[in-house]
Amino acid sequence: MGKYIDLTQDNFEATVNSGVSLVDFWAPWCGPCRMLAPVIDQLAEEFEGKANICKVNTDDQQDLAVKYAVRSVPTILFIKDGEVVDQMIGAASKQAFADKLNSLI
Numbered sequence: 001m002g003k004y005i006d007l008t009q010d011n012f013e014a015t016v017n018s019g020v021s022l023v024d025f026w027a028p029w030c031g032p033c034r035m036l037a038p039v040i041d042q043l044a045e046e047f048e049g050k051a052n053i054c055k056v057n058t059d060d061q062q063d064l065a066v067k068y069a070v071r072s073v074p075t076i077l078f079i080k081d082g083e084v085v086d087q088m089i090g091a092a093s094k095q096a097f098a099d100k101l102n103s104l105i
Helices: 012-016 032-046 064-068 094-104
Strands: 019-028 052-057 075-080 085-088
Touching: 012 019, 012 052, 019 032, 019 094, 032 052, 032 094, 075 094, 085 094
Parallel strands: 019 052
Antiparallel strands: 019 075, 075 085
């Protein structure tokens, strides 16, 4: 069973440096973030072994939020081999995320 990866300052670079990663910048107080959580869980299962599905709690990891210019949550970054190639701001459908991941794999 796939599980998303909790990213921190310590493991961020090592995790996103190779392959494709979806990184969900979220906050516990954010309603749309909570609505998106089950979608992130499903994507983690479906893309296990193909892409890293990750979450960054912006309350706990403010330095990462600043580094990636996250101004509102949820912000989803798509990273390929360490480079940000796309981003989506706000909640979207599971299919929208899956389509974007599939185009990068």
